Amino acid sequence: MSKEHGQGPDLSRIEHEAVGWVQKVASGEATPEELQAALAWRVQSPLHAKAYEDAERVWNRMGVVGRAQHGRDMDFVGPLKEFGQRKAALNRRMMLGGGAAVIGIAAVYGGMNPPLGLWPSLSELRADFRTGTGQQQTIRFVEAVAIDLNTQTSLAIRPATAQEDCIELLAGEASFATQGRLARSLAVFAANGKTVSDSGRFDVRYIATSDHAAVNVTCFEGQLRIEFRDDVAELRPGQRVRYDGVGLSEIGTVDLAVESEWRRGVVEFRSTPLADAVEEMNRYRPGRIILVNPALGRRLLSGRFRIDQMERVLLQLEHTFQAKLQRLPGGIVLLS
Incomplete structure (x- = not known):
């Protein structure tokens, strides 16, 4: 990010960068290249993903009035610190300020197909x-x-x-x-x-x-x-x-x-077409696995895997199916 923000003592560098990316995306003026850069920044580690989600949550909860008070060229470090200190006490519906905030967010996200699921859908923005x-x-x-x-x-x-x-x-x-x-x-x-x-x-x-x-x-x-x-x-x-x-x-x-395996932190495939298994894996893994070989997608996969160890599934695919993995920035993997 080229945009600079005054850093307070209670936020890390990653948290400040997350603030900048959220403001850039929410401005509605980000170029496709900047949107992809935001994705790459967000998925490079669990810390980056969490910082982005926290900043995005605060941005949504501040509502139209709160965002106007902070202005486009200022960060929202104060609300972000408060979010970290009192996360459980925040109530999203109260902070959004009613329908006006929903309309404001819809203006940014409406009509967009978020690349690789980077942003929540319009309906998900009203989630409690x-x-x-x-x-x-x-x-x-x-x-x-x-x-x-x-x-x-x-x-x-x-x-x-x-x-x-x-x-x-x-x-x-x-x-x-x-x-x-x-x-x-x-x-x-x-x-x-x-x-x-x-x-x-x-x-x-x-x-x-x-x-x-x-x-x-x-x-x-x-x-x-x-x-x-x-x-x-x-x-x-x-x-x-x-x-x-x-x-x-x-x-x-x-x-x-x-x-009920997912409730125990496990995903199980039983003769599941690989194309379907990949879609399920993408729900648990940051980034995106993209299947570029239709014939490979028809192969059947069986096995039990921890949902926090999806990388091991990729290694098994490489070994069992002689699949080729091409890793790209942002957690993107081309599977062929």
């Missing part, structure tokens, strides 16, 4: 809870509901009704567990569907690509009701249903031990 690449988190939603968020997952709280406590899965994968029978049902919205539970445990996975989006709902305990358009499905433990643009699928059975 969000995990970054490779991160997992457990939260408490109402008194008797615990939620485990997998990597790259965003959740937004919806207003409750007389019968239901409501939350929306904007993107990613989450596991919902209740303690006993709920006084009000838990309703989880994802895409245009809704999953309702009175007790038990279930997973909802919503992954969207440029040409397809689908929601998978898996029942581990209790009983579920899934509503999509005019269709309804009821699930029992060990069952799964999927809905997408085509409609609600038939109910299928799954191996619950495999389906």
Whole structure:
């Protein structure tokens, strides 16, 4: 970064650089080369990624008024220090200052296809809870509901009704567990569907690509009701249903031990086409693995891997499939 910022004693060099990159990106005036440079800076290490995410989170939470007070040519070291000291106390919805902030952010991000997932989608900007690449988190939603968020997952709280406590899965994968029978049902919205539970445990996975989006709902305990358009499905433990643009699928059975592996920090592939495995690996690994050989993408991969050790998977691909790895700046790997 060429832009200089006055450095306070409580922020590291990396944190100050993160501030500069966030302001550059949010200005709407960054060139494609600068956007790629921001990506390369962000993914060069976990420290850089965390600093960028912290600075970006503060920028969003300051709202339009707060950003105007700091001005385009000034950093926001004070709010960033406060964020580091009182991270748990910040409430995003209060700090955004309502719809005006959303409109301001939309002006920057709207219509953009973030390169390699560098920025959150427009819908994810309204998340109350969000995990970054490779991160997992457990939260408490109402008194008797615990939620485990997998990597790259965003959740937004919806207003409750007389019968239901409501939350929306904007993107990613989450596991919902209740303690006993709920006084009000838990309703989880994802895409245009809704999953309702009175007790038990279930997973909802919503992954969207440029040409397809689908929601998978898996029942581990209790009983579920899934509503999509005019269709309804009821699930029992060990069952799964999927809905997408085509409609609600038939109910299928799954191996619950495999389906819950991610909650133990493990990803498991069982004769998975390599193209699909690479997409899943990209959810846990900074940067991007790009498959440039379609024939290789049809090969099948099996194995259990720690989600924080995706580099070992790449080494296995190189050994097992005689694949060639070309490493580029910013954590980008060409696989052929």
